[in-house]
Amino acid sequence: MIQILDIHKRFGEQEVLRGVSLNVPRGEIMVIIGGSGAGKTVLLKHLIGLVRPDQGRIFVEGVDICRLRRWELKETRKKFGMLFQDAALFDSLTAAENVAFPIREHTRFSDAEIMDRVQTLLAEVGLHGIEDKYPSELSGGMRKRVGLARAMALEPQIVLFDEPTTGLDPIMSDVINELILNTQKKFGITFFIISHDVKGALKIAHRIAMLYEGRIVEEGTPEEIASSSNPLVRQFLSGSSEGPIHVI
Amino acid sequence: MGPITRFGRWIFLQVEHMGRLFVVLLATLYWFLRPPYRIHETFLQMEYVGVGSFFVISLTGIFTGMVLALQTFHAFVSFNAESLVGATLALSLTRELGPVLSGLMVTARAGSAMAAKLGTMRVTEQIDALQTMAVDPIEYLFVPRITAALIMVPVLTVYFNFLGIVGGYFVGVNYLGIAPGPFINSIVNLTDYQDLTNGLIKSGFFGLILSFISCYKGYTAGEGAEGVGQATMQAVVLSSVLILTGDYFLTDWLF
Numbered sequence A: 001m002i003q004i005l006d007i008h009k010r011f012g013e014q015e016v017l018r019g020v021s022l023n024v025p026r027g028e029i030m031v032i033i034g035g036s037g038a039g040k041t042v043l044l045k046h047l048i049g050l051v052r053p054d055q056g057r058i059f060v061e062g063v064d065i066c067r068l069r070r071w072e073l074k075e076t077r078k079k080f081g082m083l084f085q086d087a088a089l090f091d092s093l094t095a096a097e098n099v100a101f102p103i104r105e106h107t108r109f110s111d112a113e114i115m116d117r118v119q120t121l122l123a124e125v126g127l128h129g130i131e132d133k134y135p136s137e138l139s140g141g142m143r144k145r146v147g148l149a150r151a152m153a154l155e156p157q158i159v160l161f162d163e164p165t166t167g168l169d170p171i172m173s174d175v176i177n178e179l180i181l182n183t184q185k186k187f188g189i190t191f192f193i194i195s196h197d198v199k200g201a202l203k204i205a206h207r208i209a210m211l212y213e214g215r216i217v218e219e220g221t222p223e224e225i226a227s228s229s230n231p232l233v234r235q236f237l238s239g240s241s242e243g244p245i246h247v248i
Numbered sequence B: 001m002g003p004i005t006r007f008g009r010w011i012f013l014q015v016e017h018m019g020r021l022f023v024v025l026l027a028t029l030y031w032f033l034r035p036p037y038r039i040h041e042t043f044l045q046m047e048y049v050g051v052g053s054f055f056v057i058s059l060t061g062i063f064t065g066m067v068l069a070l071q072t073f074h075a076f077v078s079f080n081a082e083s084l085v086g087a088t089l090a091l092s093l094t095r096e097l098g099p100v101l102s103g104l105m106v107t108a109r110a111g112s113a114m115a116a117k118l119g120t121m122r123v124t125e126q127i128d129a130l131q132t133m134a135v136d137p138i139e140y141l142f143v144p145r146i147t148a149a150l151i152m153v154p155v156l157t158v159y160f161n162f163l164g165i166v167g168g169y170f171v172g173v174n175y176l177g178i179a180p181g182p183f184i185n186s187i188v189n190l191t192d193y194q195d196l197t198n199g200l201i202k203s204g205f206f207g208l209i210l211s212f213i214s215c216y217k218g219y220t221a222g223e224g225a226e227g228v229g230q231a232t233m234q235a236v237v238l239s240s241v242l243i244l245t246g247d248y249f250l251t252d253w254l255f
């Protein structure tokens, strides 16, 4: 259960979030859509305490993330799995070592057990035979998938994905969407996903919220979003440059 | 904005910087005493600092000894004190030049690389990723590097001193014609065990300074390639300045 209450955040002169409130019930998939630069990544980073709000509160399983001490925050973070927009893999470790990293840090499995688990995780995101490659030797989409495997490594209760399917081909996107759906069904994980992939979002989400100019302008089930009369949402879903959202 | 406001802001910024540095320093001390102790990672860093700087230390050590022998010989020969060349060489190396030059060379070789590595990790969000995986970046990145420098800079200093004396012996005895007996005797008679240990204490401090400053500058690097470049440059400059100024105060305290 994630509760976001009236979050405000500014960087210097720029007001990025202007009062975001959102509820994500436990075990549901929430997908955030919105234009580039809308503040989606900034919002996501608030949930795991990487960015602190200027105003407002965030509750994760009833705990106020913004008021935690350093070591309490560390304990809370073990429940999370996070994928960064640019994957943020450790470039001095191989793909397998990247996925193994959180397992090594927080469990006492033997090397063989860890390697077994790493193989399974990588296979789930469609990666074979790249265990010993370094991030710089992988394609963008492969890096993203290694990042996905790393985020899932500790069987987290809450998963934060920043654009899990961006940069993947349509088939691989669907594989990842299926993976998200299946893990959600199997383990009842709470997903908080940022996506530009409207089709995929409509397929996997329990709820979709649209962020525009630092506020949530629409929130609802995929059906409600698909039939929304909000001109901002309609323009975004149709992907048209004509409408109330002016990009240039 | 008036000059007074601007000065006020500058002071404010400096105080903030100092505060931040102090907080990171305390965190580093805390993690030094607490598990996990990353033995494997520390050995990797020791290899990086030690083996990585081996070649430059060899080269600078030999040539420093050689030029010292040359200079002191020309000064001492005018009052028939050539036999003291060996002692002068050994004393200047063990007390001053060994620790200081090793510290500076390791700064240039390993300190800059530490700052660049941590800076890159900062700007590519790898440090944020560490935090989201509930691993403290200070514990994971700072402590093994600082431990490695604390051990390896004194080791490299001993090696530097040894090569410096070998280089000086070579020039003094083989090239300038000082008799080998007096050369060695003056070293043995006039150099104390304490000269060596105090020099090593110094070099340990230099190792601490250069590794902490380099890690800190990388850790707090600004945006993009520009930020990493700035952080690396500042790490080298600040470490070198602190080594040279710190050297004065350490000398005053130790000798």
Ligand SMILES: Nc1ncnc2c1ncn2[C@@H]1O[C@H](COP(=O)(O)OP(=O)(O)OP(=O)(O)O)[C@@H](O)[C@H]1O
Pocket (backbone or CB within 6 Å): A011, A016, A034, A035, A036, A037, A038, A039, A040, A041, A042, A043, A085
């Ligand atoms: N650390 C920061 N310092 C200053 N400004 C920032 C910082 N992080 C984000 N911003 C600004 O906040 C705004 C929102 O950024 P954010 O990364 O959240 O966008 P986004 O919605 O994720 O876009 P995209 O879909 O392109 O990833 C941008 O205008 C960006 O310039």
Ligand SMILES: [Mg+2]
Pocket (backbone or CB within 6 Å): A040, A041, A042, A085, A162
């Ligand atoms: Mg983003």
